[in-house]
Amino acid sequence: MKFNIALLAGDGIGPEVINEAVKVSDAIAKKFNHEINWTPALTGACAIDAVGVPYPDETHDICMKADAVLFGAIGHPKYDNDPSAKVRPEQGLLLMRKKLGLFANVRPTFTFPSLIDNSPLKRERIEGTDLVFLRELTGGIYFGEKGRKDNGDTAFDNCVYTRAEVQRLAKKGFELAMTRSKKLCCVDKANVLETSRLWRETVQAMEKDYPEVEVSYEFVDAVAMRLVQWPNSYDVLITENLFGDILTDEASVISGSMGLMPSASVGEHTSLYEPIHGSYPQATGLNIANPLATILSAAMMFEDAFGLKAEAEAIRSVVNKSLEEGIVTEDLAPKGSKAYKTSEVGDWLVANL
Amino acid sequence: MKFNIALLAGDGIGPEVINEAVKVSDAIAKKFNHEINWTPALTGACAIDAVGVPYPDETHDICMKADAVLFGAIGHPKYDNDPSAKVRPEQGLLLMRKKLGLFANVRPTFTFPSLIDNSPLKRERIEGTDLVFLRELTGGIYFGEKGRKDNGDTAFDNCVYTRAEVQRLAKKGFELAMTRSKKLCCVDKANVLETSRLWRETVQAMEKDYPEVEVSYEFVDAVAMRLVQWPNSYDVLITENLFGDILTDEASVISGSMGLMPSASVGEHTSLYEPIHGSYPQATGLNIANPLATILSAAMMFEDAFGLKAEAEAIRSVVNKSLEEGIVTEDLAPKGSKAYKTSEVGDWLVANL
Ligand SMILES: CC(C)[C@H](C(=O)O)[C@@H](O)C(=O)O
Ligand SMILES: CC(C)[C@H](C(=O)O)[C@@H](O)C(=O)O
Numbered sequence: 170m171k172f173n174i175a176l177l178a179g180d181g182i183g184p185e186v187i188n189e190a191v192k193v194s195d196a197i198a199k200k201f202n203h204e205i206n207w208t209p210a211l212t213g214a215c216a217i218d219a220v221g222v223p224y225p226d227e228t229h230d231i232c233m234k235a236d237a238v239l240f241g242a243i244g245h246p247k248y249d250n251d252p253s254a255k256v257r258p259e260q261g262l263l264l265m266r267k268k269l270g271l272f273a274n275v276r277p278t279f280t281f282p283s284l285i286d287n288s289p290l291k292r293e294r295i296e297g298t299d300l301v302f303l304r305e306l307t308g309g310i311y312f313g314e315k316g317r318k319d320n321g322d323t324a325f326d327n328c329v330y331t332r333a334e335v336q337r338l339a340k341k342g343f344e345l346a347m348t349r350s351k352k353l354c355c356v357d358k359a360n361v362l363e364t365s366r367l368w369r370e371t372v373q374a375m376e377k378d379y380p381e382v383e384v385s386y387e388f389v390d391a392v393a394m395r396l397v398q399w400p401n402s403y404d405v406l407i408t409e410n411l412f413g414d415i416l417t418d419e420a421s422v423i424s425g426s427m428g429l430m431p432s433a434s435v436g437e438h439t440s441l442y443e444p445i446h447g448s449y450p451q452a453t454g455l456n457i458a459n460p461l462a463t464i465l466s467a468a469m470m471f472e473d474a475f476g477l478k479a480e481a482e483a484i485r486s487v488v489n490k491s492l493e494e495g496i497v498t499e500d501l502a503p504k505g506s507k508a509y510k511t512s513e514v515g516d517w518l519v520a521n522l
Numbered sequence: 523m524k525f526n527i528a529l530l531a532g533d534g535i536g537p538e539v540i541n542e543a544v545k546v547s548d549a550i551a552k553k554f555n556h557e558i559n560w561t562p563a564l565t566g567a568c569a570i571d572a573v574g575v576p577y578p579d580e581t582h583d584i585c586m587k588a589d590a591v592l593f594g595a596i597g598h599p600k601y602d603n604d605p606s607a608k609v610r611p612e613q614g615l616l617l618m619r620k621k622l623g624l625f626a627n628v629r630p631t632f633t634f635p636s637l638i639d640n641s642p643l644k645r646e647r648i649e650g651t652d653l654v655f656l657r658e659l660t661g662g663i664y665f666g667e668k669g670r671k672d673n674g675d676t677a678f679d680n681c682v683y684t685r686a687e688v689q690r691l692a693k694k695g696f697e698l699a700m701t702r703s704k705k706l707c708c709v710d711k712a713n714v715l716e717t718s719r720l721w722r723e724t725v726q727a728m729e730k731d732y733p734e735v736e737v738s739y740e741f742v743d744a745v746a747m748r749l750v751q752w753p754n755s756y757d758v759l760i761t762e763n764l765f766g767d768i769l770t771d772e773a774s775v776i777s778g779s780m781g782l783m784p785s786a787s788v789g790e791h792t793s794l795y796e797p798i799h800g801s802y803p804q805a806t807g808l809n810i811a812n813p814l815a816t817i818l819s820a821a822m823m824f825e826d827a828f829g830l831k832a833e834a835e836a837i838r839s840v841v842n843k844s845l846e847e848g849i850v851t852e853d854l855a856p857k858g859s860k861a862y863k864t865s866e867v868g869d870w871l872v873a874n875l
Pocket of ligand 1: 414743
């Protein structure tokens with residue numbers, strides 16, 4: 170098969186981790202007789218520096234024409250702590266999600282047996298954890314009307330959801346649950362918010378179409394607790410944009426493998442794959458960042474965007490092997506043992522595929 | 523001294539835990555020569571059953587006239603999972619907060635040395651944790667305009683904050699930080715929300731009035747992570763209503779002592795003290811609920827509402843003693859050892875004051 174992939178390396182360590190994911194993807198393609206055509210494009214702070222906007226039209230065109238998008242990370246400290254900055258890298262991210270119609274963010278959280286002791290949680294609390302959040306990504310308070318009144322003394326952000334937006338996200342949730350343990354948890358705040366009541370009633374109405382799926386409804390504050398107490402009690406969770414932002418990040422640290430967690434954003438026009446970690450500016454150029462989350466995101470791309478399960482499994486299994494043999498960057502290297510460079514990890518994976 | 527305290531036992535286990543807090547408070551009052559006049563009033567599901575509304579005017583009058591309010595818990599399963607219910611116990615809670623002007627919810631999270639191994643987190647992650655959230659409680663998306671459009675197919679919730687609302691909450695945060703380690707963290711989502719940008723710029727402008735306080739600004743998703751990773755890196759945190767709802771509940775489970783965490787809500791007219799746990803309907807009437815969170819809430823009341831530090835310390839120290847001696851309800855009793863009844867714990871505390 171032949172694929173066109175848009176390559177958005179972004180800022181900070183983005184280019185370094187993307188580089189390793191490209192190496193591994195190319196090696197997989199060669200092994201399985203595929204051809205990948207990579208098209209690099211600018212986004213984030215580097216796009217602001219180059220052309221003044223964080224998500225240029227040219228980048229959008231490249232993404233729209235691509236079979237999938239592989240994304241690094243964006244963000245630069247010079248834009249932090251300045252609430253009044255007119256152009257910010259994050260705006261590029263939001264614009265990209267909206268214009269590409271990436272309405273569902275797929276965020277798995279799972280444990281690696283060899284890394285389980287890195288978790289802040291006790292082993293018995295996290296063993297067997299394997300959950301997936303589906304976060305709505307193009308609606309809610311992120312994209313509602315926002316602004317100021319009263320000479321700037323009053324600020325507002327409107328949260329809006331339509332039934333159709335909830336349905337298309339929930340449909341993905343039910344379908345995903347059917348391929349897993351058939352358990353779905355709808356996370357909302359229906360005791361306070363009208364949008365949450367719309368979520369709950371919409372999902373309730375869909376239950377009859379998936380009679381095998383056991384659906385539960387939990388308040389966001391209760392989920393924030395239970396994620397720390399019994400993460401392995403969850404399987405598929407669906408939720409709105411802002412709750413998803415908070416809970417997926419919370420979930421990412423429980424496994425102790427945050428630097429390894431991949432993600433996908435799927436939608437109307439294409440799909441995008443990215444590590445969940447940020448641009449880690451302090452490490453830029455040092456060749457020390459952990460490339461595994463990006464490499465595992467590429468595996469998700471092979472499986473979900475191209476339907477190539479064997480290719481995805483080959484990547485995952487060589488990643489597991491690298492972890493077991495301790496071919497890891499400094500974030501995972503036990504005290505006193507050798508830490509490998511970003512590019513060394515990529516090289517090792519390619520050599521051992 | 524002489525105090526009038528409004529006593530809102532509420533639903534479920536509320537009456538049982540309140541009963542023990544009253545016993546302990548009366549014993550303390552006697553010991554220190556104070557006189558407490560308790561005035562019971564209805565709120566929650568029991569108020570709906572009795573008079574059709576969850577926060578009756580009569581209850582409000584009693585609270586307004588009281589020097590402080592001691593509150594149990596509200597909620598009843600018959601109102602859950604029914605997003606269309608017209609009257610719900612939670613509405614009583616929100617109305618009470620709004621009408622009493624309780625704009626700041628004070629939520630400490632700390633560890634008890636004898637309970638530290640109950641935590642889902644590893645000991646080295648939580649030792650020394652002693653943080654306080656100040657959650658804004660009468661504004662934001664909880665109280666903004668909400669409703670439906672398009673024949674019910676579109677729902678909206680508006681989040682609104684004024685500069686004055688942020689200032690009065692932040693002022694409490696700075697003042698609290700001055701009495702502690704002089705570290706204040708403002709939690710927001712200023713990279714996305716206009717209300718968060720108002721929060722951040724307002725707090726930034728107040729920094730000059732508290733030159734000794736070191737202020738940091740963190741995004742809500744980052745705090746959701748760090749609370750699990752390094753909870754003891756925080757001291758005082760201030761945040762808006764919805765973020766506070768999620769993060770304070772997340773924080774409550776890290777210490778392993780959720781059943782013991784007290785809280786206060788302070789504001790314009792009076793102040794209210796309540797355990798952070800819910801109404802625990804399954805345990806109603808069984809005399810097994812842990813009364814310590816309510817008793818420690820009474821301790822906060824003595825200290826913060828009445829300025830009686832010695833009285834508060836006397837309660838805390840006898841509670842510590844009960845924990846060390848294993849005079850605990852079933853939630854804290856180690857396997858195989860005796861679990862005390864709710865009322866037995868209260869009796870023991872009174873006898874050992
Ligand atoms: C950078 C920010 C706008 C973004 C979000 O809030 O969606 C990030 O936190 C994420 O989760 O991808
Ligand atoms: C019951 C609910 C309305 C309430 C809230 O969200 O404020 C509760 O979760 C709390 O934190 O006191």
